[in-house]
Amino acid sequence: xxxSITFRPAVGVRTYERIVDQVEEAxxxxxxxxxxxLPSERMLMEQFDVSRSTVREALRVxxxxxxxxxxxxxxxxxxxxxxxxxxxERDITSMVRLGRSGFGDLIQLRMALxxxxxxxxxxxxxxxxxxxxxxxxxxxxxxxxxxxxxxARADAALHERIxxxxxxxxxxxxxxxxxxxxxxxxxxDLGSEGRTQGGGxxxxxxxxxxxxxxxDSLRRDRILVDLIAEGDGAGAGSxxxxxxxxxxxxxxxxxxxxxxRSLVS
Amino acid sequence: xxxSITFRPAVGVRTYERIVDQVEEAxxxxxxxxxxxLPSERMLMEQFDVSRSTVREALRVxxxxxxxxxxxxxxxxxxxxxxxxxxxERDITSMVRLGRSGFGDLIQLRMALxxxxxxxxxxxxxxxxxxxxxxxxxxxxxxxxxxxxxxARADAALHERIxxxxxxxxxxxxxxxxxxxxxxxxxxDLGSEGRTQGGGxxxxxxxxxxxxxxxDSLRRDRILVDLIAEGDGAGAGSxxxxxxxxxxxxxxxxxxxxxxRSLVS
DNA sequence: AGGGCAAGACTGGTCGGACCAGTTGCGGAC
DNA sequence: GTCCGCAACTGGTCCGACCAGTCTTGCCCT
Numbered sequence: 001x002x003x004s005i006t007f008r009p010a011v012g013v014r015t016y017e018r019i020v021d022q023v024e025e026a027x028x029x030x031x032x033x034x035x036x037x038l039p040s041e042r043m044l045m046e047q048f049d050v051s052r053s054t055v056r057e058a059l060r061v062x063x064x065x066x067x068x069x070x071x072x073x074x075x076x077x078x079x080x081x082x083x084x085x086x087x088x089e090r091d092i093t094s095m096v097r098l099g100r101s102g103f104g105d106l107i108q109l110r111m112a113l114x115x116x117x118x119x120x121x122x123x124x125x126x127x128x129x130x131x132x133x134x135x136x137x138x139x140x141x142x143x144x145x146x147x148x149x150x151x152a153r154a155d156a157a158l159h160e161r162i163x164x165x166x167x168x169x170x171x172x173x174x175x176x177x178x179x180x181x182x183x184x185x186x187x188x189d190l191g192s193e194g195r196t197q198g199g200g201x202x203x204x205x206x207x208x209x210x211x212x213x214x215x216d217s218l219r220r221d222r223i224l225v226d227l228i229a230e231g232d233g234a235g236a237g238s239x240x241x242x243x244x245x246x247x248x249x250x251x252x253x254x255x256x257x258x259x260x261r262s263l264v265s
Numbered sequence: 266x267x268x269s270i271t272f273r274p275a276v277g278v279r280t281y282e283r284i285v286d287q288v289e290e291a292x293x294x295x296x297x298x299x300x301x302x303l304p305s306e307r308m309l310m311e312q313f314d315v316s317r318s319t320v321r322e323a324l325r326v327x328x329x330x331x332x333x334x335x336x337x338x339x340x341x342x343x344x345x346x347x348x349x350x351x352x353x354e355r356d357i358t359s360m361v362r363l364g365r366s367g368f369g370d371l372i373q374l375r376m377a378l379x380x381x382x383x384x385x386x387x388x389x390x391x392x393x394x395x396x397x398x399x400x401x402x403x404x405x406x407x408x409x410x411x412x413x414x415x416x417a418r419a420d421a422a423l424h425e426r427i428x429x430x431x432x433x434x435x436x437x438x439x440x441x442x443x444x445x446x447x448x449x450x451x452x453x454d455l456g457s458e459g460r461t462q463g464g465g466x467x468x469x470x471x472x473x474x475x476x477x478x479x480x481d482s483l484r485r486d487r488i489l490v491d492l493i494a495e496g497d498g499a500g501a502g503s504x505x506x507x508x509x510x511x512x513x514x515x516x517x518x519x520x521x522x523x524x525x526r527s528l529v530s
Numbered sequence: 531a532g533g534g535c536a537a538g539a540c541t542g543g544t545c546g547g548a549c550c551a552g553t554t555g556c557g558g559a560c
Numbered sequence: 561g562t563c564c565g566c567a568a569c570t571g572g573t574c575c576g577a578c579c580a581g582t583c584t585t586g587c588c589c590t
Binding site for chain 1: 281289292293299318321322325326328329330331332347348352353355356357359360361362363364365366369370371373374376377378380381382384385388389431432433434435436438439498499524527528530
């Protein structure tokens with residue numbers, strides 16, 4: 001068994017799947033690059049010698065995999081996209097909504113990712129990185145009195161920047177996906193709760209956290225940046241885990257909270 | 266701004282997307298469940314009052330999102346599926362192949378996930394869980410002299426069981442996706458390397474690790490299970506990170522290896 | 531009456547042509 | 561030279577047809 005090439009099943013392969021495969025292979029082989037344009041549907045049906053329906057089904061699949069973008073009326077064909085965390089986000093969100101995973105699972109994953117990211121960032125952050133982070137802290141301070149959403153955005157930008165310091169695009173994408181899933185889930189919960197309660201007040205301590213919460217977040221983020229600046233990876237990792245736990249503890253079931261508590265030490 | 270309901274853009278929504286949305290909403294609202302069957306394409310085109318092409322494009326999208334399965338000739342319509350880690354796996358794999366992420370990023374993610382999973386598992390493992398893990402160690406010992414692939418399978422089963430102990434389905438799915446991506450990437454690398462080298466020997470220390478590697482893995486897994494049994498979460502977490510680093514260190518670029526080294530302490 | 535096999539009635543997969551709607555770019559009118 | 565409108569694209573949807581796979585029905589033979 002010298003060769004371990006993985007063959008794909010050859011039965012039941014539908015025509016449009018072969019088209020999808022060809023495009024994907026051309027993409028991985030760098031024969032096509034994000035930003036390039038595929039030929040129009042009419043041209044593709046000639047090149048592949050299939051009907052337009054088949055071409056369109058293939059394009060639908062490519063589109064839903066985030067590989068191409070179709071624009072009605074544009075003079076150039078479908079545009080190739082670069083990989084985006086959107087897909088991960090949707091899959092994770094749907095897994096949480098449809099599967100047996102809950103909010104606590106999402107927070108746990110976030111703690112795993114953010115803890116690691118902060119630890120790595122502390123070890124490989126350059127002086128410019130730290131300066132950039134401090135700049136974002138200033139931006140947060142400027143927004144602390146403003147609208148909640150603006151502060152939340154500045155907060156998210158800081159953490160994204162920390163992930164980016166690791167130079168691990170996969171970690172960035174996964175982290176964004178999990179974070180985005182969390183806020184979406186909170187939004188949905190608020191929405192349904194608001195409906196059942198007839199538009200009552202928004203629960204405290206969640207996304208729109210008010211000025212006290214903002215001040216608190218800012219204080220914690222300052223400490224986090226300090227730890228990263230000192231190169232204290234272990235400290236930064238456990239600190240962010242603690243921050244996350246304290247922030248979301250109120251939204252968890254008691255046993256979930258206890259389990260996640262074990263990650264804070 | 267009392268209500269924070271998130272509306273979706275209403276322009277440019279194509280007909281087939283509205284069908285996809287309806288099915289997804291019925292799925293999240295539990296009006297449809299995995300295992301159920303959708304009506305056939307001809308019936309769907311009547312219910313939605315659209316053409317079959319449009320129904321088919323919607324089904325293609327639902328299929329590529331892993332929500333339905335189409336079987337040619339079956340008497341019942343498209344079958345609804347339950348969420349599977351397959352999607353996450355494909356997204357992660359394609360992000361690694363197409364994006365700027367490399368092998369090291371994947372390993373780093375694996376260390377984050379596995380480290381957290383082992384830490385949590387150590388805290389919430391019951392006596393039965395530990396017993397089950399020890400049983401799997403026996404299975405590995407039995408396979409240590411056998412085929413590499415069989416041992417690798419038993420090894421993977423042990424780690425999946427550890428993830429499962431956490432009760433976090435999302436963590437299990439993500440872990441499986443990352444692990445699967447890693448072996449796929451190794452397989453591809455071996456394949457291409459084999460081609461360029463004209464079918465030379467398989468590099469040491471990778472997937473098929475031989476008996477020495479198997480004995481080593483077994484020894485490490487024993488220690489891991491012991492740490493979990495003792496409830497030493499921090500110890501189990503850092504131990505598995507160390508194991509992963511030592512195992513894949515040889516496949517990493519020097520600077521990648523140094524970065525990941527910072528997670529082993 | 532029971533068992534096995536063939537025809538039919540579904541299923542999804544593909545094809546071809548047609549028409550509508552949104553963009554864009556070119557050329558003519560001013 | 562500038563601006564506006566038309567024409568030549570683009571993708572989105574529809575229709576009708578045929579092929580192919582699968583399951584069921586029911587007939588025929590034993």
